Amino acid sequence: MDTSRTFSLFMATDVACRILGVDPKVMLETAGLGTLPYGRTELRGTAQQYFDCWNTMEVLSPRPDYVLHLGITISRGPVIPVFFTLSCAPDVETGLMRLAQFKSLLGPTLMRVFRDGTLLRLEFDSVDARVPMPPSFGALQLVVAVEKIRGAAAHLVCPVAAGFDGPEEERRMIAGHLGVMPERSHAAYVAFSAEDAKRRFISENPALWADIEADLKLQMVAQSDRWPIAERVRGALVDLMPAGRTGAEDVAIALGISRSTLQRRLREDGTSYQEVLDATRRDMAIRYLTKTTLRADEIANVLAYRDANSFSRSFRKWTGQAPVAFRQGMERPTTWTGEAE
Template structure:
């Protein structure tokens, strides 16, 4: 395992802290990461630093039931593009296999999906065996995936087996959400009956999935320096924008190069950072307006706009229509 590998911390600083009402700067300082430039550029950390943030969150949380509270809030709250891998799928098994492919984009967690004894089993683990995943982070994964499946199937799906390395109190805390009492186990896992594994999703969206898969593949490729810089920039933007970051400095940091090097290489490829930012935003906006039911303000947030009005002004510049007008015209063309 390469100890220099880093992962975005936005799930901790921008999602979990907001849900729990914890000051992100206080969390980082308590974790020993106060020197990180929160609010000025994308924050990334090693697997150990990522897990240190989670352990600190456990201490700072004002709620004793923070694990199930977070699991429900994350599954029903902020739009996180990686979760489209699950919701766009035709059924539970397909969605989980897709999610496993891109799970590492959210943090240093491996997700395995396989059949075991007639049950569909998911296991969550650290990407680095030397840096174990905190037990309650494993518990959060279990709650979140069950809640996401319930939303996608519109059915009260329950696990038939589950486990993680938590105390009896911790296991009781999530039992009601999973539908089964988790056992004490080294692996964080959850298992589903065959009928739930094959249960159809009401949220299936193959047209949107085709584009989302391409976007997520670009995100993975963003760390591969053999790809053209323009492609890597688009991948980094898709990764960064949902956390509100869109600056060249953020992208350069994510790619592991200086801002001046980024600009020079883009010039050599016949483009510029602003051209790529506008094109990426435009393409994603059109996709979400025509292939999803996301509200305009939700799309604006995914694209790192300050508010829906700012997004609408840009969209009108690109297309001559407001987002609402564009969506209504597209709907009329297909009715």
């Protein structure tokens, strides 16, 4: 196992802490990670550091039902591109198989999807066998998975079995939401009936999936020098933007190179960091405006703009139109060519 592999701490510091009302700086300090430059650049940590953050949030959380509250809020709250792998799919099984490919982009978690007799079984585990996944973190995965499936299917899908390595009190805490009492098991898992495995999603969106899949694959290979530097930058940006990070320094850290090396290599390829950033934002903005129902302010947030007005100014510069007008124009024949008028 590559113990040097790191994972974005965004889901812990920027999502979970905010939802639970925990000060991220206090959480990092309590977890022994106070030296990390929170607020100045993207934070990444090993599997052990990631789970240390989770264990610390568990202690600091003011809510006894923090797992259930956090899981439901994550599922219904912030737009996280990785979850489009599930919602864009035609059915439950296809969506879970797609999500399993890219789950590690959200943290040090392996996700396995397989048939267990007539049931569809979904298991979660640590990416590092030497660093066990906290039981409550496994419980969170179950809540998020079930809630996401229900949202995409517009149906109260209930698993037929579930389990994680937690005491009875913790298992009862999520039993009512899941619709089944989780058993005490080493593996964090949830199983669905054959009927629910094939249940159709009302959110199916094959056009958006084609684009999302390409972006997520770029994220997975961003660390490879075999790819052109501009493509690696785009992959890193897709990963960083939901965390509000678009700076060259953040991207350089994500790619494991210095900022000066990043800028030099982009110049050698005939482009610049700002050009790649603008092109990435423009392409993603057009995609979300034409292939989703996300509001302009939600898109602005995904693309790491300060607010919807800043996003609108940039979009006008790229296309000559405001985002809402562009979306309305794409719903009827248009002559837009990609150039600002």
